[in-house]
Amino acid sequence: MSKAVVLGAAGGIGQPLALLLKCNPLVKELSLYDIVNTPGVAADLSHISTPAKVEGFLPADDGLKKALTGADVVVIPAGVPRKPGMTRDDLFKINAGIVRDLATGIATVAPKAFVLVISNPVNSTVPIVAEVFKKHGVFDPKRLFGVTTLDVVRASTFSAEVLGDVSLAPSISVPVVGGHSGVTIVPLFSQSSHPLPKDFSESSLQALTTRVQFGGDEVVKAKDGAGSATLSMAYAGAEFATKVIKALNGEKGIVAPTYVNLNADKEGGDALKKEIGKSLDYFSTNVELGPEGVAKIHTLGKLTSFEQGLIQTAVPELETNITKGVSFVETPKL
Numbered sequence: 001m002s003k004a005v006v007l008g009a010a011g012g013i014g015q016p017l018a019l020l021l022k023c024n025p026l027v028k029e030l031s032l033y034d035i036v037n038t039p040g041v042a043a044d045l046s047h048i049s050t051p052a053k054v055e056g057f058l059p060a061d062d063g064l065k066k067a068l069t070g071a072d073v074v075v076i077p078a079g080v081p082r083k084p085g086m087t088r089d090d091l092f093k094i095n096a097g098i099v100r101d102l103a104t105g106i107a108t109v110a111p112k113a114f115v116l117v118i119s120n121p122v123n124s125t126v127p128i129v130a131e132v133f134k135k136h137g138v139f140d141p142k143r144l145f146g147v148t149t150l151d152v153v154r155a156s157t158f159s160a161e162v163l164g165d166v167s168l169a170p171s172i173s174v175p176v177v178g179g180h181s182g183v184t185i186v187p188l189f190s191q192s193s194h195p196l197p198k199d200f201s202e203s204s205l206q207a208l209t210t211r212v213q214f215g216g217d218e219v220v221k222a223k224d225g226a227g228s229a230t231l232s233m234a235y236a237g238a239e240f241a242t243k244v245i246k247a248l249n250g251e252k253g254i255v256a257p258t259y260v261n262l263n264a265d266k267e268g269g270d271a272l273k274k275e276i277g278k279s280l281d282y283f284s285t286n287v288e289l290g291p292e293g294v295a296k297i298h299t300l301g302k303l304t305s306f307e308q309g310l311i312q313t314a315v316p317e318l319e320t321n322i323t324k325g326v327s328f329v330e331t332p333k334l
């Protein structure tokens with residue numbers, strides 16, 4: 001039984017994510033923090049007949065500190081979402097500072113908590129959290145995760161559509177590696193639990209891959225200025241948080257793709273760096289979760305030449321995104 005905290009809990013993702021966590025029997029306490037509306041969201045959720053005790057906090061009266069005290073898992077969907085025509089990197093200007101300040105709160109109040117970062121651009125916001133924790137001398141790479149589960153959820157859903165049986169979607173597992181924006185998102189369909197049809201053409205594979213890489217844009221366009229994915233993200237965020245909480249409670253054999261610091265498991269991380277041909281500090285890959293967080297970083301395994309090409313395209317962009325996050329905390333210029 002764990003205490004979960006959502007930072008940005010009154011937002012489009014925060015509210016349905018808080019609902020799903022309130023319905024999770026493994027959550028004993030749920031603290032909701034935002035700059036607005038959390039007392040109302042908490043009062044509303046508190047009437048649901050599940051065990052989790054819900055409280056809402058605002059910045060006044062040390063609200064962040066109160067929300068974070070005793071936290072086991074902190075999920076961060078705070079920040080602005082995209083509008084049509086924007087990239088995730090365009091959000092950096094606003095979200096980098098928001099994430100840095102929240103990370104400072106966590107590093108001070110709950111340095112041992114598992115931190116799950118949803119706020120975009122994830123490729124850069126995760127390094128920001130790490131750098132803040134380093135500044136406070138409390139960084140444990142095993143406890144920091146970028147949430148890339150929505151890419152995995154999309155890969156399952158879109159594969160099921162291609163296979164002509166949407167009922168398969170929940171059981172389809174496709175590793176999605178790299179990062180969480182555009183070409184840094186690399187679905188490995190060759191390793192899917194449910195292989196694509198034998199006669200699936202190279203151009204169809206390219207189209208399916210592009211759909212996963214730019215699935216977020218599909219939602220941004222459809223919402224037409226009203227934001228980006230919220231409900232599917234809440235579902236994905238709750239899925240991943242549940243995995244982390246189960247591992248924290250001692251359940252074994254939980255493996256999920258997530259964006260991690262590759263020093264979290266030196267052996268696995270070094271092997272992965274060799275595979276991608278670049279010494280990046282962060283990468284999303286299958287990770288085995290344990291009671292201390294990252295237990296083992298899995299390498300990518302056998303890739304097709306198409307997938308190798310995708311990785312080679314992803315690496316330079318990821319490197320730029322990582323450097324941008326790191327240098328923001330080292331020398332804030334914005």
Ligand SMILES: NC(=O)C1=CN([C@@H]2O[C@H](COP(=O)(O)OP(=O)(O)OC[C@H]3O[C@@H](n4cnc5c(N)ncnc54)[C@H](O)[C@@H]3O)[C@@H](O)[C@H]2O)C=CC1
Pocket residue numbers: 007008009010011012013014033034035036077078079080081082091095098101102117118119120121122147148149150151180227228229230233
């Ligand atoms: N990792 C992923 O796969 C995905 C990430 N996202 C990202 O999640 C973030 C949130 O998206 P939405 O919920 O749609 O946005 P939203 O605007 O609906 O909600 C964001 C919430 O954050 C709050 N907030 C702003 N500054 C804050 C601060 N300093 N402390 C606490 N709360 C603060 C706002 O008041 C608001 O309630 C965006 O950056 C978006 O790009 C969205 C979808 C998928």
Ligand SMILES: O=C([O-])CC(=O)C(=O)O
Pocket residue numbers: 081082088120150215216217219220228229
């Ligand atoms: O596209 C966006 O901006 C939100 C996001 O990260 C996603 O839906 O994958």
